Amino acid sequence: MLAAALPLCVPGAPLEGAVTDLPPEESSGEGEKEVQMKPRPIDPFNITETLAQILKVTKGHREEFKNEFRGNVDYNSLNRTLIPVKFPKSKEARLQQLAQDLTTYSVLLKHVDKEYPGKFIVTELKATLPRLITKVKRTMRNADRVVALTGSQELQLLKELESLDSYHRKMMAHSILSSIHDFLVEWKRELTKRQMRKTQISNLNETEPLGSVCS
Structure with a gap:
């Protein structure tokens, strides 16, 4: 089946073991000396904001589906997890997973474009997914690990x-x-949750009393 075969079609570098060292913000802290560092933006490339903008478009798909089939086909009967959503532990591996899956969806989108040429949602996704992939890769330390399908694989x-x-x-x-819509929803939720957690930790560190810092 297609859903089972899709992961095998993605030639990107292996996620497991691909990043053996944790990014600075996710290191264990053992044996490290305190270093004064300037606070960095939580989401410098506005990935979650881009996800939100794309979701404004994809959320209309359910209604379009209902209008096309006039209730004769149940929307929930669709296979909405063509690519299982995975959230690796390290930040670098998560970004690689996101970019790699988006790359595969960009290929699958060509099938949709052929079946529904000129469809608004498809036109928007063809324009926005590549920009999102670029943003994700710019956030990575090893963007070259995200590899597009070869011509024969595609x-x-x-x-x-x-x-x-x-x-x-x-x-x-x-x-x-x-599947693209649900995929983006899950990733936006995951990234937002992590950003909120980092913001809370950052705010806590800034407001922590001097006595507790020195203790």
Whole structure:
């Protein structure tokens, strides 16, 4: 099945073991000396803001689906997890996972574009997903670990989708759009949660009484 095959089509560098050292903000702190550092922006490239902007577009897909099939097909019958959402432990691995999965979705979007040429949601995603991928990669230390599908891999993936009959090609196109939406929702929630946690820790450190700092 496509959902099972997708991870095998992604040639990116392995996540497990790819980053053996934790980023500075996630190090254990053992054996380290206190160093005065300027506070860094939580999300310097506004990744969560970009996710929010894209979601304003993709949230309209459910209504479009209902209008197209007039209640004859249940939206919840779509496969909405074509690529399982994973959140690796280290920041670098998380960013790599996000960028790699977005890259795969960009390829799958070509199938949707073929089934629904000129569709507003597809046009917007074709423009915004590459920008989001660029932002994520700019946040990474090793952006070269995010590798696009080769021409033959992309062709094989799209050929598999094109081999479906007309009805199932459309269902797959809608599954891709719904999967992208749910994928972005999950990632926005995860990144927002982590940003809030860092902000709380930062605020706590700034307001901590002098006595407790010196103790």
